[in-house]
Amino acid sequence: MTSEQDLPEVEVLENPRVKPVNVEEEMKTSYINYAMSVIIGRAIPDVRDGLKPVHRRSLFAMWEMGNTHDKAYKKSARVVGEVMGKFHPHGDSSIYGTIVGMAQPWTYRMMLADGQGNFGSIDGDSPAAMRYTEIRLKPEAEELLADLDKETVGFVPNFDESLEEPSVLPAKLPNLLINGSDGIAVGMATKMPPHNLGEVCKAIIYYLDHPDATVENLMEILPGPDFPTGGVIMGTDGIKSAYHTGYGKLTVRGVADIDETGKREHIIITEIPYQVNKSRLIEHIAELVREKRIDGISDIRDESDKEGMRIVIDLKKGTHPQMVLNHLFKHTALESTFGVINLAIVDNQPKVLGLIPLIEQFVKHRITVITRRSEYDKRKAEERAHILRGLLHAIDNIDAVIATIRASKTADEAKGALVEKFDLDEAQATAILQMQLRRLAALEKQKLVDEREQLEAEIRRLMELLSSETNIRAEIARELTESEAKFGDKRRTEITFDPTTIDKEDLIPNKQVLVCLTKHNYVKYIDIDAYRTQGRGGRGVMGISTKDEDFVEQVFVAYTHDHLLCFTSEGRAYWLRVFDIPEGSRQSRGKAIVNLLNLKDDERVTAVIPVKEFCADRFFLFLTEHGMTIKIPQDEFSRPRSTGVNAITLRDDDHLVHVIVTDGSQEVLITTRYGQSLRFHEDQISLRHRNALGVIGMRMRDDDVVRSLTVVEEGKLLLTITEAGYGKRTSFDEYRGHGRGTLGVRNIKVGRNDGVVTAFAVSEDEEIILMSADGNVIRTKVNKISIQGRSTRGVRMMKINAKDRVVGVTSLSPEESQELQDIPQAEIIDEGDEDLAPDQE
The missing domain is CATH 3.90.199.10 (Topoisomerase II, domain 5)
Known part of the structure; x- marks a missing residue:
């Protein structure tokens, strides 16, 4: 082993081509250069x-x-x-x-x-x-x-x-907005959606005319992206975000229709979201069916051809198509998210841009292009006009020009002579030497004159165009208008304002149901097909099981997706979705509504109205037990609150009993328990806001109370039903108009132990449903009920025992009952007019 001290010293020679560098700085610089x-x-x-x-x-x-x-x-x-x-x-x-x-x-x-x-x-x-x-x-x-x-x-x-x-x-076309872009760089990415060419051109034209335009102004013209594969963009929040900030998330759904032709129903998909692979979508759906994550699908077929896309999904018998479709939206790429990143190169730097900066950059580019193009065209036109002036000067002096050329020995000498003798420049002299003899004809000369005038006019136009940026912006608008007319087409992608998420509502079929509310405020809904149509006078089927002297008080038809506006005896309003009500059988009691609404002590729901949408031009007309009435715009109830809101102010010992929907231009008719009716125009009731006190609608004798409020409709009759099961139809013409606040006239004769349940307008082709306090329900057609005068008792509508009574009546439109079988009408029962109450007319 040789120690370190024994090693000889090594002389380090410096290489002038080698420079020491910091590795960290070199890596940083190299990476940045690569990334850019x-x-x-x-x-x-x-x-x-x-x-x-x-x-x-x-x-x-x-x-x-x-x-x-x-x-x-x-x-x-x-x-x-x-x-x-x-x-x-x-x-x-x-x-x-x-x-x-x-x-x-x-x-x-x-x-x-x-x-x-x-x-x-x-x-x-x-x-x-x-x-x-x-x-x-x-x-x-x-x-x-x-x-x-x-x-x-x-x-x-x-x-x-x-x-x-x-x-x-x-x-010339705003390609980035029209076609969008998609790319992944180092540390950043771009994903810009495509748009409709015509809409983009119109939006830029609007911006050129209104430089201070806002995103909201432009969205009236350019509502959002337009994908080549169509589809539906759910909601506008993502679009607004992308247009304002350059970032946004768009929820895009395919287009699917439910086909009910044939023995079974089908879902037919005709459009899918942008950048979704069709075959992979079908494979994914099949996989979900095999895993039983989606039920109700029996077969999937791809029937797409040159005419367009068509994916057919066969459904099993008894399956709700909308529920299957909602599951497809939730679990497959039939609903996809398009994440917008408007990243583009601006002045050699990557920048994220909103809609207005994108338009500004395109307009800026076009101003530069048109300026340079106009300057080029102007220069070329001036050069050509200059040549034409030389040619015309030569033609005017053709003999002298020819003599000068013939006297010259060479072309260069002739060019110099022309320049010196006729005050021309070299370009003009060259053009004269190259001029053909046919140009000497009179018509040829006129062509040169016309060309010079056209060029001079073009030069003036270009000078005018270049004189101000306003003119250039007008030229951009003109070109965009031409492009729109030439290449524009219809929008393919629909934009909807519906919620973008699939919630409980989307997974529940919007079917027609019968909603029942008892005196003790138990509520449920039943499938409308649970009841068969019976002839008038039948006994009915069991509709609800009641306990503790409870009985059904209200029954009406609604759809599971409807809002129910629940008005209480204390004049308050609560909101409830039909699908939030438990579904029950005919015999089940239902659920206490106090578990669904935040009712106060001793507060009871007395009127329930199904509402699909709240409109400012429609009104709720309220009627209390003592005949007080008030009219309030429907849109004042458009903002649901879990704690409810005050609808009207009530006087002592009075209660809200009825609410109807009107359009503000109708006559109404009030009916009391003892059979008195009052007809007057609703314009006699002033329009108020929520929580106001009403005015007297109808005066009553003794212990009489209000039972119903209905709109007088042309072509319809007044159907009156009593607690004992009697009913009749009467023409509205028999009720002469009285002023608001009067006693009215007799509507129907009632027995000593009888009273009016309700009275409302019906048409010839409707059906009605009657429910008794014991829970029996029957259906019958209105045209089976005889038309009688005011001072009659009517005919037997429902057989009930001595302790039972009719407590609820509702009607069905022809559309609502078109699939129900009609049982032959029962024999008319007329038991006379004995045991009637004293005359109250």
């Missing part, structure tokens, strides 16, 4: 023409080759070779992939290449080899390249500095 090279030179599009370098080079190479839309197709391999050999030496696969993408209608909203052959499919199939396919430019792509030869953009050397290529295209 990838960001600017490969993955991120330029904000001006919306193209990455490979796309720009491919289009430019095809333009240089003359491979335009009006020429024959050229082999894709030839185009790829041209691009790779001259401008983009990064391999043929990336170039061919770029060209293929620009020719795929499911990839580009505005295709830039016109392909012939197999260019792949939306199922992810690969295109044919480049030696088999052919390609050429689309007219839209030529709009991006137009004016390239007029010094509108700068050119830079190609990779080996043997040729030049444009650093950006003139881009």
Whole structure:
């Protein structure tokens, strides 16, 4: 072993070509250079023409080759070779992939290449080899390249500095907004959605006319992205975020319809979200069915062809199609998220841009292009006009010009003589020497004169255009208008304001149900098909099991997705969704509504109205037990609160008993327990806000109380039902109009132990449902009920025992009952008018 001290000293010689560097700084600098090279030179599009370098080079190479839309197709391999050999030496696969993408209608909203052959499919199939396919430019792509030869953009050397290529295209169309972009760089990515060409052009034109326009102003014209594969964008929050900040999340759904033709129902998918692979979507659905995560699907078929997409999903018998569809949205790519990142290169720097900055950058680019193009055209026009002036001067002095030329020994000598003798410059003299003898004809001279005048007019136009930026912006608007007319098409993607998430509502079928509310405020809903249609006078079927002297008080038809506006005896309003009510059998009691609503002590629900939407031009008309009434706009109840709100103010010992919906221009009719009715116009009731005190609607004698409130409808009759099961229809014409606050007239004769349950308007083709306190329910058609005058008792509608009574009545429209079987009508029962109450008319 030799010790360190025994080693000889080594002389270190300095190499002038070796420089010491800090490794950390060198790695940082090298990585940044590499990252910027990838960001600017490969993955991120330029904000001006919306193209990455490979796309720009491919289009430019095809333009240089003359491979335009009006020429024959050229082999894709030839185009790829041209691009790779001259401008983009990064391999043929990336170039061919770029060209293929620009020719795929499911990839580009505005295709830039016109392909012939197999260019792949939306199922992810690969295109044919480049030696088999052919390609050429689309007219839209030529709009991006137009004016390239007029010094509108700068050119830079190609990779080996043997040729030049444009650093950006003139881009007459806003390609970045129309086609979007997708790319992953180093440490950043871009994902810009495509838009409709016509809408983008209109939005930019609006911005040119209104430089202070807001995103909200522009969204009235450009509501959102427009994907080549269509679909539905759920909600606008993501769009607004992307347009304001450059970032946003869009929930995109495919388009699926429920087909009910044939023995079984089908779901037919005709559009899928952007960038979703159709075959993988079908495979995923089949996998979910095999795993039993989605029930009700019996078969899946892909029937897509050249006419369009068509995926057919066969459903099992008894399956709710909407529920299956909602599960597909929730568990498959039929509903996808498109994350927007509007990252583009601006002045050689990557920046995230909102909608207005994107438009501003395009307009700025076009101002530069049109300015440079106009200056170029003006210079060329001035040069040509200058030549024409020399030619016309020579023609006017043709004899002297010819003599001068003939006297010269050489062309150069003749040129010099012309310049000196006729006050011309060299360019004019050269043109004169090159002039053909046919130009000496009178008509030829006139052509030169006309051309000079046209050029002078063009020069004046260009000078006017260049005189202010306002004129240039007007020229941009004119070109965009022409492009919209030439290339615009209809929007493919629908934008909806519906919620973007699938919640409980989306997984529950929106079916028609019968909602029952008892005197003790127990509530449930029952499938409407649980009841068969019976003839008038039948006994009915058991509809609810009641306990402790409870009985059914209200029954009405609604849909499971409806809002129920529940009004209480204390004049308060609560909100409830039908699907939040427990579904029960005919015999079940239901659930106490106090467990569903935050009711106060001794507060009871007395009126329930199903509402699909709250409108400002529709009203709730309230009626209390003592005849007080008030009218409030429906939209004052459009903001649900879990604690409820005050609807109206009540006087002592009064209670809210009835609420109806009106449009503000109708007559109404109030009916009391002892059979008195009052008709008057609702404009006699002033419009109030919530929590106001009402006015007197109807006066009553003794212990009489209000039982119903209905709208007088043309073509309908008043149906009155009593507690003893009697009923009749009466024409509204028999009730002459009285002023609000009067006693009214007799409507029906009632017995000593009888009273009116309700009275409301019905049409000839409706059905009604009656429910008794013991819970029996029957259905019968209105046209089976006889039409009688006011002072009659009517006919027997429902057989009930001495201790039972009718407590609830509701009606069904023809649409609601069209699938129900009609049982033959029972024999009319008329038991006379004995045991009636004293005359109250």
